[in-house]
Amino acid sequence: MTAMLSLAITATLLLYVLAIGVAMARLFRGPSAQDRVLALDFVYVVGMLMMLVLAIRYESEVYFEGALLMVLFGFVGSIALAKFLLRGEVV
């Protein structure tokens, strides 16, 4: 890994952290419940992208499985929250 790629990875992770910070501001501000669910779903997606970048950074395939799990858990969580907003119960 050259210094250039290492620098690019650090910059990308910083941009992701900024994106998560802005989304967290939306999550805390609202104003409605569906805004918060949308922001949480976005945070899940960006965290998953962060795992993929870390897989390149540490040359490891384990992060890939973590990213796949984050996609699936984020999906299940967002669907459960959306169903809850729709009817007041999850199933």
Next chain:
Amino acid sequence: MPLFAEIVVALLLLASGVVALVAALGLWRLADFFQRMHAPALASTLAAWLVTFASIIHFSTRGEGLALHVWLIIIVLSITAPVTTIMLARAALFRRRLAGDALPPPLQPEDRA
């Protein structure tokens, strides 16, 4: 790993970071919830594709053959992201109508009368 591939990987990663930040700014700045729903799609499509291509190029140029397993992530994302969006849109529509808003607005202004 050749230098050319490394430059491509670095550019793809930086582009995905910028796209994710643009999506977050859209999530913050757009006015209405139904406008805000458009912004995160940028992260789950374009940013995810860019990172996937970067990852495939990086793990394929190590001399151990093609490494296409990261493709699975965007396949799963392209199945789950529209489902989440539709469920959230239905929930938002239901809640806004329950609160008394006339949604969706009429397509044409009714000025014929």
